[in-house]
């Protein structure tokens with residue numbers, strides 16, 4: 001891990017929650033409630049959840065809902081939001097560099113133009129929300145998925161949350177890049193029913209230079225989970241221009257073929273551009289490199305699917321497109 005990521009890992013104990021999504025169908029089997037932590041050690045440029053990158057709270061600004069009333073500026077004590085006289089009237093300005101993420105503007109705004117991304121939530125409140133749909137979980141074979149960002153930035157908190165969810169009798173899945181310390185994943189073996197491990201590339205240089213991770217750590221943890229007998233699904237985001245070439249597919253197939261019958265499945269997750277709006281809301285459009293890149297269609301992955309099927313994976317069982325596992 002990078003020194004910075006390790007520093008974050010050891011210093012931070014309690015994440016902000018960016019979202020709790022109910023009736024999710026793609027984060028494990030059955031109907032699921034997915035809990036998104038805020039904070040990630042990686043920086044995948046295609047990420048469709050940019051609101052989960054930073055561990056800090058941020059303001060999402062829906063310009064189209066703003067009626068220019070100025071209430072947000074009155075509540076802002078840092079001067080990040082202010083009104084500026086222009087001609088006969090005034091215009092609202094927002095300087096993110098001065099914003100502390102206190103959320104007072106969002107509280108003051110009556111039109112829903114401002115929202116705070118990242119809230120503190122007591123564990124018991126998370127458990128209450130997570131158990132609200134328990135009946136649907138049991139009827140559909142579903143449960144709760146802990147996701148992010150990356151929950152492994154907050155190992156102790158993740159372990160405690162998973163332990164409490166298991167105590168409620170729920171199926172618990174963990175979605176992670178596995179870019180963390182093995183000792184934490186090892187402790188989670190007691191409480192996690194299914195590990196969803198993102199393997200974003202097989203190229204160590206791309207991993208280091210593009211997404212800021214260490215492939216050796218990621219694959220090492222993936223292999224140790226499999227060796228430990230955990231239920232594991234390998235999730236492969238397929239990204240145009242990053243990992244969708246013939247040589248990328250060959251490298252993935254060569255590696256994953258060693259795990260046929262040892263992992264639950266490989267899920268191919270074709271790139272989509274649904275996250276673009278979030279970059280706009282967070283004022284980060286200049287950092288989004290996938291503007292005008294078309295979403296991949298399942299049929300474009302056919303050559304890769306064929307390679308994985310030839311390696312021994314079974315379409316619809318140990319191999320999916322989209323990670324849709326199904327409802328009992």
Ligand code: SF4
Nearest residue numbers: 076099100102103105
């Ligand atoms: S979050 Fe706080 S500091 Fe930032 S603009 Fe709103 S009121 Fe100002």
Ligand code: SF4
Nearest residue numbers: 066067069070072109
């Ligand atoms: S309070 Fe909301 S609607 Fe009013 S100016 Fe601020 S963002 Fe716009």
